[in-house]
Amino acid sequence: MKPTLTVCPYCGTGCMFHLLRDESGRLSGVEPSGAHPVSRGQLCVKGWNAHAFVAHPDRLTTPLIRRNGRLEAAGWDEALELVHRRLRQLADDHGSDSLMFLSSAKVSNEENYLLMKLARAGFGTNNVDHCARLCHSSTVTGLVETLGSGAMTNSIGCFDQTDLVLVIGSNTTEQHPLIGSRILQAVQNGTRLIVADSRKIRLSRHADLHLRQRNGSDVALLNGIIRQIIEEGLEDRAFIETRTENYPALKAAVEPYTPQRTAELTGLDAEQIIAAARMFAQADKAMLVYAMGITQHSHGVDNVRAVSNLALLTCNLGRPGTGVNPLRGQNNVQGACDMGALPDVYSGYQKVADPAMRTKFSNAWGVPLPSSPGLMSTHAIDAAVAGTLKGFFILGENPLLSDANQAHVRQALENLEFMVTVDIFMTETCELADVVLPASCYAEKDGTFTSTERRVQRGRTAVDPPGEARTDWQILTHLLRRCGLPAAYADPGQIMEEIAALTPSYGGISYQRLDLDGLCWPCPDSSHPGTPILHQQQCTRGKGHFSPVSYKPAKEEPDAEYPLLFSTGRTYFHWHTGSMTRRSHLLDREERRAFAELNPQDAERLGIGDRQTIRISSRRGTIEVSAEITERVPPGQVFAPFHFAEGAANVLTNNALDPESGIPEFKVCAVRVEAL
Amino acid sequence: MKHMQRAELDSLLTHVAQSYRLLVPQRLEDGTRLLRPWGEGELVLSGEPVQRKPTEYFLPQLDPLLKIDTAGGVQLATVPETPLCLFGLNRADLQCLGFVDRFCAFPPQDDAYAVKRQNGLLIGLTGYCGPDGQLLPLTDGRCDIELIALADGWLAQAFTDIGSALLAEFNDIDPETLGTIRSLSEKRIAEERATLEQAARIVQQELVPDDFWREIGDRCILCSGCNLVCPTCTCFCVQDRTDQGGTERSRVWDSCQFDGFMREASGHNPLGSEALRTRRRIHHKLAADVERWGEISCFLCGRCDKTCPTGIGIQAVAAEIVKRFSTN
Ligand code: SF4
Ligand code: SF4
């Protein structure tokens, strides 16, 4: 049994464990790191089973090239030559911006950096993005505006020190289990808990207050709470005075959100809103925790602004046990953003539109760089449908299952002239590709991953990739060289040296320093200890900016034809499009089939029994899944996870986008349910 | 009773390593204490218990059982020829192993366990070698050799013929050297077990109401860690994987905290709520096993309380049961 210390490949909590290899060299289990500050000898079920998919027989082991309509095995040289030649040809014929590069929150920082370098320096386009577009793009946009940094402000250890946690739109015990468990432990020790979520999630069983606001009414709820705090004089005047700006505008904007009006908009009682305001404002240290329930709306950025406003109003920023704490989903979604796998910034959020930044990167990479921001991934799908986008390079993502409105995405991908995917399994998206390159999974490579608390940690190689599969960084290095760029990295540590030299917030990060527990950025130089808590003396942008917002309804609300509200999310046992967890025996056994949660009242009215197959239809499509009759969802609401290709929730979802962040409205659309 | 210094201890282990695959406590780079091959790293002779449960070596998390090739031929998993020696286990771990040995040997024997376990050697390590030099209670003899750490070396006693033979060449010492360790040990064990035993009586008498189990179950995030780390938990499920070469059947650790553990093909689940499953986890150790095997199947190794992210390991639950439902 040989242990290799590495980072969990699932959620952004950032647990570390030892992958165990048995005498025959295969991965035989997982042992949590005993001393790691986040894991502390503990893991959630996905962590405990993180070895299980690695050696699955379905792993891709050889490059595949489409010939006569079929994907056939090919050699690496041939495949890489083809990828480079076709992408180059499209760029020459239609311009660099006819290409799109989709990076991944599942690959390392080094790999994200190389992919954005490939797009920008190799092919001359800023069309690079990744799945943060679908999860926390609203956070990045909103918090950069209000605080100056789009990341979780505080650290996971803060949950042990806080007086109150307000969880809004995060099913924390299922999606960030080892953060959820900290909240549960804190509650045992007297911390108060407010849960604002339409579903009866596990945390709500432990909450002092459970607010089941209507999906899509978060701005109204938060504005109502803010107004009530001001009404009762519970705001922190000294903090507002010295550390913030634009307070009068906030005050004016929340004025219409009286408890009664807020109650009408949210479906709550006025008393609940008043009680929440008092409880929140009276806590000396309160943490605001949110996730997709806030961000995945056509007004996701407004939701984030409202959360930030509440923190600023009550001085819950820059101190231990406080903060605006967006929980980042994927194990490296924070890092993928940090590395500039985004259309408008290089690594460290340095803007491509800023000539000084452009010169800096251009000098470092030795090529001129494009100046206008590129396409967001969701807009790239639209551009592919329109025919202006011709080539797609997809690293470790499965948009056909993960993006809103599957028919639209399929049309986009089928419309492309050339698509290459780099993946570890034959996903639904790979089935449509012209070239599929077999990659290594987390257990088969070195690289760093940045967790939700901005902790940069080292993943390490435990086993070799299967067959001819290669690490993503090696694949990208080959392509960079074919583009004529120097890319003689001996190992990912050398890539990190380049990142550190170009990225102020990672300036002090090196493999030697990261060794065990990692470092929280900003870490500007080699003697800097890292920054577990942001915005301590002042906000990154200077003053905290109040950004007033007003309630806007969802783009599509239930009506006579489609009378039920539909929202999507994940379950505890599966991960995203299921390519890893559905190939992990225990996780798959726990949840084997596509299902949707339906309230008993609706079920009775529709004559639907538990586990009966139902048909759910929206304006965009129809799926058949098994009904789970449960009080977890309120009457009038249906919830389905998006893990299952055979009952894909994203067939139904609405690709209405937030105008600023480009995030789709996964949390609200209208559907009809029928018994089959 | 024998006495040895560090050099003699090393020579004992070197000798053992000639005929066994010897695993000894070492620290990994992150501080985690695990059993690792002798000679590959520094031997760490004191500290908290080794983190991975000792039954892992005979019933691993992924345990290949057999392979069926495309022609239908069946090949059983090969077993290393050299038997295993685990060195450095404490009293609780040895008791757990002893419990599982008996369980797996009970007809029909668990062959996959037996072939890995047979001819194995267990060397316990007790005495003043806990965290910060605290006393670790003496074993109850469920090992071949027990080494007892003192300030000036180790006392060694054998409980089997193989153990005696291995110790033959070392210097005899008056058993009185043990001094008060035995009585201190017994006192410690009695204190440590008092709450658990009291909780066991309460559970056996069915004095714990359903509401309590619901309350504890509400706090379970279904990580399964409590079962996976428990040395007396042995439940597994069966995984089949097919590739071009045939089908491989393995068993993998399972957990009774999962819905799927007892779910029937119909979808019905006789243990269909977290409250029922939490009750089962505790009840099995404190009541069912007592009925079946005559002893509580928790030896307080401490692992489930450390690994449970929400603080409902067996000791925490036992303490709560005693606090709330004790009749005296
Ligand atoms: S909480 Fe997240 S990081 Fe930790 S083990 Fe679970 S999935 Fe992995
Ligand atoms: S303390 Fe927990 S893990 Fe250890 S034997 Fe008892 S029940 Fe099992």
Ligand code: SF4
């Ligand atoms: S360790 Fe705790 S949270 Fe995990 S399954 Fe066991 S009781 Fe539940």
